[in-house]
Amino acid sequence: KAGVTQTPRYLIKTRGQQVTLSCSPISGHRSVSWYQQTPGQGLQFLFEYFSETQRNKGNFPGRFSGRQFSNSRSEMNVSTLELGDSALYLCASSLRVGGPTDTQYFGPGTRLTVL
Amino acid sequence: QQQVKQSPQSLIVQKGGISIINCAYENTAFDYFPWYQQFPGKGPALLIAIRPDVSEKKEGRFTISFNKSAKQFSLHIMDSQPGDSATYFCAASSDRGGSEKLVFGKGTKLTVNP
Numbered sequence A: 001k002a003g004v005t006q007t008p009r010y011l012i013k014t015r016g017q018q019v020t021l022s023c024s025p026i027s028g029h030r031s032v033s034w035y036q037q038t039p040g041q042g043l044q045f046l047f048e049y050f051s052e053t054q055r056n057k058g059n060f061p062g063r064f065s066g067r068q069f070s071n072s073r074s075e076m077n078v079s080t081l082e083l084g085d086s087a088l089y090l091c092a093s094s095l096r097v098g099g100p101t102d103t104q105y106f107g108p109g110t111r112l113t114v115l
Numbered sequence B: 001q002q003q004v005k006q007s008p009q010s011l012i013v014q015k016g017g018i019s020i021i022n023c024a025y026e027n028t029a030f031d032y033f034p035w036y037q038q039f040p041g042k043g044p045a046l047l048i049a050i051r052p053d054v055s056e057k058k059e060g061r062f063t064i065s066f067n068k069s070a071k072q073f074s075l076h077i078m079d080s081q082p083g084d085s086a087t088y089f090c091a092a093s094s095d096r097g098g099s100e101k102l103v104f105g106k107g108t109k110l111t112v113n114p
Helices: none
Strands: A005-007 A010-013 A019-024 A031-038 A042-050 A053-057 A064-068 A074-078 A087-094 A110-114 B004-007 B010-014 B019-025 B033-038 B045-050 B056-059 B062-067 B072-077 B086-092 B108-113
Touching: A005 A087, A010 A019, A019 A087, A019 A110, A031 A074, A042 A064, A042 A074, A042 B086, A074 A087, B004 B086, B010 B019, B019 B086, B019 B108, B033 B062, B045 B056, B045 B062, B045 B072, B072 B086
Parallel strands: A010 A110, B010 B108
Antiparallel strands: A005 A019, A019 A074, A031 A042, A031 A087, A042 A053, A064 A074, A087 A110, B004 B019, B019 B072, B033 B045, B033 B086, B056 B062, B062 B072, B086 B108
16 A cells, blocks of 8 residues: 655745645545644644544644545645744544544655745 | 653664663553654654553564553663664554544654664
């Protein structure tokens, strides 16, 4: 099976712009989560989607948003970019069949640089 | 509020040695504790995971030890190899509330010298 894919892999934007990142989960996986990774803050949870519904949201400003499509693919959007948004954005997918927590499989990430 | 505290921040061991990374958590609702390994330029990959109904889980050279009363868990890498050089993250989650959100430790950069 193909793993989690994320596009684009690298992105350079300037302050004030907006950006959309895409994630395709492993085939058959229904849950997608997004994390931000920075050297200072480490890995921080952004949001989680299941069946096109946001199930949980991390402590990030409203400039960060996301959605999930009927084929489980997900996108996240960051508007009005700030320098501090420079980070590796990771997407993870899981099967989510109910019951105990399923393993989350991470993609390679999108490296966003804000100038 | 850092819910999962990981130590040490960095670790250097010799080939063949034992690498030990420790984590402590605060939220007693956590019931799933995975360890992830991340190489530069890659996303984190699941290494091994444990649930609180067992005190130890071993997979090859990797062992998780879990102490529920102390709210601590640790990763032991036996016979460490240069190829194990990576950053290791402990994490925790709870399936209560229907979310699988992972809370991560800050990471440990492991260097195994040949």
